[in-house]
Amino acid sequence: xxxxxxxxxxxxxxxxxxxxxxxxxxxxxxxxxxxxxxxxxxxxxxxxxxxxxxxxxxxxxxxxxxxxxxxxxxxxxxxxxxxxxxxxxxxxxxxxxxxxxxxxxxxxxxxxxxxxxxxxxxxxxxxxxxxxxxxxxxxxxxxxxxxxxxxxxxxxxxxxxxxxxxxxxxxxxxxxxxxxxxxxxxxxxxxxxxxxxxxxxxxxxxxxxxxxxxxxxxxxxxxxxxxxxxxxxxxxxxxxxxxxxxxxxxxxxxxxxxxxxxxxxxxxxxxxxxxxxxxxxxxxxxxxxxxxxxxxxxxxxxxxxxxxxxxxxxxxxxxxx
Numbered sequence: 001x002x003x004x005x006x007x008x009x010x011x012x013x014x015x016x017x018x019x020x021x022x023x024x025x026x027x028x029x030x031x032x033x034x035x036x037x038x039x040x041x042x043x044x045x046x047x048x049x050x051x052x053x054x055x056x057x058x059x060x061x062x063x064x065x066x067x068x069x070x071x072x073x074x075x076x077x078x079x080x081x082x083x084x085x086x087x088x089x090x091x092x093x094x095x096x097x098x099x100x101x102x103x104x105x106x107x108x109x110x111x112x113x114x115x116x117x118x119x120x121x122x123x124x125x126x127x128x129x130x131x132x133x134x135x136x137x138x139x140x141x142x143x144x145x146x147x148x149x150x151x152x153x154x155x156x157x158x159x160x161x162x163x164x165x166x167x168x169x170x171x172x173x174x175x176x177x178x179x180x181x182x183x184x185x186x187x188x189x190x191x192x193x194x195x196x197x198x199x200x201x202x203x204x205x206x207x208x209x210x211x212x213x214x215x216x217x218x219x220x221x222x223x224x225x226x227x228x229x230x231x232x233x234x235x236x237x238x239x240x241x242x243x244x245x246x247x248x249x250x251x252x253x254x255x256x257x258x259x260x261x262x263x264x265x266x267x268x269x270x271x272x273x274x275x276x277x278x279x280x281x282x283x284x285x286x287x288x289x290x291x292x293x294x295x296x297x298x299x300x301x302x303x304x305x306x307x308x309x310x311x312x313x314x315x316x317x318x319x320x321x
Contacts, residue, residue: 031222040195055079072101125265128284215242
């Protein structure tokens with residue numbers, strides 16, 4: 001009973017069961033499956049609809065050539081019928097050289113079947129998962145509950161309409177990118193960050209101190225899973241452990257509404273130790289593997305591109321990037 005209802009819970013409570021924001025978010029919870037999400041993260045790539053599998057991929061120009069390849073939207077590719085994915089890819093006009101995606105670990109896919117269908121399937125990351133099959137307070141150790149209580153006493157948390165705080169969110173995320181030297185697809189542009197807020201199924205929790213935003217977490221909801229999408233805090237938010245209060249608000253909010261929270265994996269391409277990895281691990285009750293799927297669609301061009309790199313080798317796919 002230590003932290004289910006902390007002293008300031010009435011003020012910071014993230015919405016009651018009848019919350020209209022909650023109902024609206026879950027009613028339109030299509031998350032990473034939605035076209036608007038793929039558009040928001042396209043970053044100049046061409047959006048391709050996969051009509052049979054009902055997903056979206058991005059066609060990218062290959063620098064220095066007139067050729068293209070394809071990739072799934074960051075951070076996860078989702079579709080409704082995985083058995084049709086290969087057929088969709090083979091029918092893409094313009095013959096991309098290769099395609100690669102990080103598969104939604106909660107997708108209804110058969111990795112062995114995908115391997116037999118021509119995909120190279122490799123474990124990519126372990127995602128930390130919170131199973132919401134018990135009371136929220138039972139998920140935490142005694143010391144963890146103390147941390148959460150302290151954070152809830154230091155910041156106010158609210159469930160809010162994402163678009164209302166787009167300016168604060170863009171500033172916080174830009175600060176995060178600078179602080180951690182984030183590069184690649186996770187270094188979202190301000191335009192992308194703002195567009196993501198309008199995707200159906202996007203849920204925002206905001207932490208504040210004296211009315212000033214100290215931290216924001218975004219969740220992307222689809223079906224019975226809420227995916228931890230992005231989070232960022234100000235300097236004041238770090239000092240007051242706003243991330244603990246924000247995560248607790250999400251656990252309380254989603255309990256009884258979805259089956260699991262997917263917290264994702266550690267930062268970067270390596271699953272090594274980091275503060276974020278440890279933070280997610282402490283909340284998790286189990287884990288699930290996210291797999292990297294790749295296919296070479298034009299072996300001649302792929303070989304030419306790889307040879308153009310000289311003797312440089314890389315464990316990543318595609319090897320020419």
